[in-house]
Amino acid sequence: MTTYHFVGIKGTGMSALAHILYDAGEDVQGSDVKKTFFTDAALKEKNIPIFPFSKANIKEGLTVIAGNAFKDNHEEIVEAKRLGLPIYRYHDFLGQWLKKYKSIAVTGSHGKTSTTGLLAHVLSQIHPISYLIGDGTGLGHHDSKYFVFEACEYKRHFLAYQPDYLIMTNVDFDHPDYFTSIDDVFNAFQEMAEQVKQGIIAYGDDDYLQKIQAKVPVVYYGFSDTNDFQAKNIIEVDEGTQFDVYVRHHFYETFTIPMYGNHSVLNALAVIALCHYEGIKPEDIKHLSTFTGVKRRFSERTFNEQIIIDDYAHHPKEIEATIDAVRKKYPERKITAVFQPHTYTRTKMFLKEFAETLNLADEVFLCDIFGSAREAEKKLTIEDLQALIPNSQLLSMNSTEKLKDNSKGVVVFMGAGDIQKYQQIYEETFK
Template structure:
């Protein structure tokens, strides 16, 4: 399962094994400060049962605090107890060697060949291996895993046109997604239609959003998706728009105008990004773009 730190709900869990991938501050409407957010993760690590395992990203700011009898391992793409080596990206494929203190495995092939999934794959393989999966099972699992809905979710993938949906909605998530897109499509123009999620998150991180989105070529911003929140005076998508780096093509449109925007423009790579309801338009966008394949 995915543990959710919103409203401290992950404190109800009593895991036997857990992976912590990121502790970049979020939900500051709940926690108030970065320090309180990190403390919440520290408390979560105390809930892992004795005899269990914590697999934690090597470069996190937080301090783990596990019970006696809990083993702690580190991981990342390039370093840690578990990591990848000999990474090869090309021709729509990604392979790497899985380095592990239990048993290293050569030539692992990703079924969803997206660069961020090298690191995600390392974490998943580490947990599976510590639960007894052998090398053959691990390689099969990675090769046949094709992703989940709205996480680098390819709808159209041809040499001429790529269209995908991605749920990333925190600046660091968007940075990793944008970095992966740029790695995959070095020579193509990448257009993103982004719908910010929550007024508080936009208020707290608009500069970080702008920095992450500036990795891409063209940024189209929709109005903020409010979810559970009421509007905050002065907090709109324009905060992000105004902080995008020079050289980035940018515009602001209403959600209702997205389909017309797609009809009126040509794309090499188009991404619908965010955790709001913009994804509801994805099937219609796909139909429009299918005619151009």
Template sequence: MNLNNVHNIYFIGIGGIGMSALARYFHANNKQVVGYDKTQTAITNSLVDLGVEIHFEDSIDNIKTEYQNPENTLVVYTPAVPKNHKELNYFKNNGFKVLKRSQVLGLITENTFCLAVAGTHGKTTTTSILGHLMNECDVSVTAFLGGISENYNSNLIMNGTEVSVVEADEFDRSFLTLSPDLACITSMDADHLDIYGTASELKKTFEDFSRKIKPNGKLFVRNGLPLKGITYGIEDDSDYSIHNIKIENGTYVFDVKTPKIVLENLQFNLPGRHNLSNALIALAMAVEYGCPHQQLAKALASYKGVKRRFTYHIKTNSFVFIDDYAHHPEEINAVHQAVREMYPNKKVLAIFQPHLYSRTQDFVDDFAKSLSQFDELMLLDIYPARELPIEGVTSSWLLNKINNKNKQLVSKTELLSKIHESNAQVILTIGAGDIGEEVKHIKKEFSIAS
């Protein structure tokens, strides 16, 4: 399909983080962009501010005449949209070209030099670091991010079209639509078992992805993963490795050994060894692409992070409030490691909203273990997203498995008062559901208190 021949782009689920990046891209390329989403959010508001028309009721009456011509209209949808969606079925039944978000991303990037970031954890941060590095090195790059970059206040970086940087999402096997020149795999922990069934099937799909790399392309893998490629790791003998780590005024200072030289005294401002690992692989891919070392060092030091990835909302000597998107046990472990490293002598309260009944069921014992590490824990009800309830799978069930004397189940309406009852100096909100909507309320309440 030639996207140059398409004039109208109709998004179903336009408020999704990946969908909205595509909407921004097409709008910037002078396409007519409209869309549907079920709820109004900060993301949909930002698209409306650009001039994108969005509605929030699923009705074929909302499909204007100019979008009823299959010849010049492309329909893009997310797999999270239910199969009985009226607008989606109208387009499918009337001869329109209807593609998943991942398929459109594959079309956009197929004629570019593509750098793809895959893995069950770390994709969004690594992609945003890599996009920032390439942009700061004056590469003609478009980067599609799975989160809102703090540097650009956007999930799209546009500085040309020769190179693309993309988040290669394993959900629904989406990343198999890509054919990257350089790709990395950050992790292969079991996840999305509602899609894959078994961890071995997930691993097999990552192997399939590694075979999608173009001839003469390169695969980077975190040291220890069961795939062959250029390795990276922290304080080990990988092809790219970090050594001599110090923390100075809340900033990591370290050296990076590459296959050819050692880059000394690099600086990076995001806490946590997992973020150091993300920075390392982004740096390695940029080095292999050919970015100048001096510019890379400066760019790495200026990287500010991704919203809802260990994002500070209050940071004083007496009180700290951090929000993070972590929704898998390994991600919670990484957040715990980071907060302990930065605040070793302070009491930490974690407020967690489980995401998906299936994920909670599949990893309940691992969730219990990771959440038991915090000094105090508050658990919200499970956020269902695209799922119907599973009998017996509740936050109460998870809470009973957690080995922590200071644990309780709380509702959103009582959340602020329960936090006031705590004497924790560090507050964490964690989860991929709508817990992010509570952040502004907590920030407002405790900015005054602190």
């Protein structure tokens, strides 16, 4: 039996795929840097061996799966080529693996991970399924009825997939280090739509998604009455958010989700539409109400009377959605936003928009920009963003104590870099 070796096993997609292969009975190992990531614990729980990067890890008999963050000149990839081993890039291997199942891809500029997690949760209460979520979690089953997975548009990697179904949450301009414009982003989504085999579930209030052309039916969901699936009568309740669903103007069912904010209703509506299309009964879809969330998406902890939230938001639209959810869940509390910009290119592109959305919080702290090694543009500094946000303060590893001033409020840590280290140091001050 072959052993699968993951180059960069701690990456979110890579670790999720490693879990899937392990659960399916395959031999799995991997390599990565020594630094601890939030994906480490689950890999160690399964005793999946993780080695420091070294060409000595690469031996005869391995099949190598390389993370997209690593170039062809990485020592392990070079050694695998020298030995003539099978080498796959993450998205290419996944594209082959999912052909065994009825596959449901979830893509979009925002909301992919939460929607994938929600769909996997609902379907797994009804059938054995496999899933791969962008928070690093994955599950494999021999007799899966469905394979639910997150499909990332970055560098058009999702074009390696030909899913049966595709959920499209929205089209927005992001990854400015790769995409040249919003039209370039849309063209990538259009290409992806052409590869779908059975049906597309798309957010209908998005002007770009309204233009999608496909060879399969496109079912739309959203708030406006032009959608096939419409959410109406949305109210905040103690358990979260309650709303009615209308299917082509006819009342279908009332659902409750344990989340807040319009974006959460939309994610749930996408799942409801897909399940309805697959003939799943409303009472089974109501497993939505027991969803506990995905990692780094509105993850909450309480210290004394202060609530601390960790969220992956790293684009202005995501920051806006996160702060909106906090306001709806905790309307009486003061909100402190702690934000670490992710990449110089994104920070430069959305500087003004970052300032506008962060201003929705009551208080703002900014951490140094988390840059990428592949970026040339590094002239920008965090002070450039601070200048656009009145009364904002800079936060260093040594000054996290300041956050205690909002003792009865909510502190939201947001970012896609290593902002958890600031949160970790801050939480240590409570011990």
